[in-house]
Amino acid sequence: MNSIFLRGPSLHIKLVFALALSAGLIVFDHVFDGFATTRVYLNSVVSPIQYLANLPSEMLNASASRLVSHQQLLEENAELQHDAVVLNGKLQRFVLLQEENDRLRRLLNTPVRGDIRKEVAELMAVDNNPYSHQIVIDRGAIQGVYEGQPVIDDKGIVGQIMQVGSTNSRVLLISDVTHAIPVRVARNNIRMIASGSGSLNELIIQHVPHSADIEEGDLLLSSGLGNVFPEGYPVAIITSIVRDEGRPFAQVNAEPVALLDRLKYLLLLWPNNLVGPEQSVPDTEQ
Template sequence: MTTLFIRTISLRFRLTLALLLAFLLIVLDHQLNVMQSTRVVLNSIVSPVQYLATVPEQTFDRLSENLQSRRSMRAYIAELETDMLDMKAQMQRYQLLLRENERLRNLLASESLQDSLRMVAEVIAVDSNSFSHQVVINKGTAHGAFIGQPVLDDQGVVGQVVSVGLTSARILLISDQNHAIPTRSERNGIRVVVQGTGNMEQLELMHVPHTSDLVEGDLLLSSGLGGVFPEGYPVAQITSIVRDESLPFAEVYASPVAQLDRLRMLLLLWRADDERQPVFTPLRDALNAQPSDAVEDTND
């Protein structure tokens, strides 16, 4: 006999039972972490699907990045080629000016600029005395350093060596009140003495007449008259001029070209014809890891 009506569990009861089981699983997983292994298995199963779903997007991003990189590289190469042509043209002009300068010096019976030898040194200490602007470098008599030796950075004149040890030397900066350097204006050749003021950002020009043809912005170069610094290195740039007729001289101040407050790598100079020459020991230079410690012949 076939029954026409079959009693089944109601949907409300099924929903209630499912909610109770879900709540029980949540509590057990939170307290006993019983579902951890199950989550690991499910994540392992789902991971390939997730990876496949992201493949098209990653492929498109890589193609787009490669196209952009190729386009940027082509633009960069074109820019480099243009810069190279420009530099070649400037080099031709430089060679012409160099030959013309040599002819003019010969006509004026002037002494030619001397070649110089250079050695890179690293600042290892800074004088903590606020009234003295000095730094210590890692080159000394063992490297050929000597008292009175000129010191530069990548911008201009920094100072000179005032004391030396076997493997270190002390540099007096041009901003120190006890330091003075003879200079000349790049624009018109006027010679002035630049003295430190105790301020690393300000130097003072000494005994400048009120009628002197100096203007703000003039670049001052080492004149070579003091016998310490070679001629032609940037020293300072004039920042202010006060011509007060009640004073015997004009008040002229300049800012040093070298970055005296952030010195790290410096250059020691030797004249090529000087008896004192730089001394290099390959083993020590290798240990110091200074690949740029090499002698360079340059026409100053």
């Protein structure tokens, strides 16, 4: 009996045919480049599929990159904030040092007579008694400090030495109620006495006649009388004048030129005749 379905070529024959056909197509494409156009079309058709296949990997890579970048930014930001705090601290210290340097320069450049020795002192303490204006400085008998010695700052006269220890001294400010200093008006040399009022920003000018030629804004200088303060140093500026004919004298107030509430560095003055060989010190102006 004949079979209904005819049997085709065997698998071996099909394999040989396929290999021969593939080899022929490869040779044809290599020699004649016959499938170039076909490959372009096939690549165009397959490209979207390739993009879709690579999309999850690219998304994961982008997300990982963003996470890494965000973490790096956080770390850099924290580091920059730390550096900013450190630099601000150093800057504040530099500003303070600059201010102190400026004060010292102004202090050392204060004009003094050629026969006067000067030396810088630093504030150590302020008397806490509200009725007494006194301060303590870091210079004493070892440095040749003596009672009654004049003390100035870069603006003008501050006071005089009241007590002397071996390494520190107490200064009585010109604003103390027990202190008085002979002064003269820079404009016309009228002589007066400036006494402390108990307020750091006010002095009282005593026994001024109503007819005295003084005006608000006049600068008062040390007159040199009394042999305590050298002549010609700024003391105060007249701030108010009240001429009441019912009183024997005019009421005159002045504001100290020295910044008595902001003292830091001070200058001690020695007349030349008080500096012996054993007390000589290096010239602070150099």
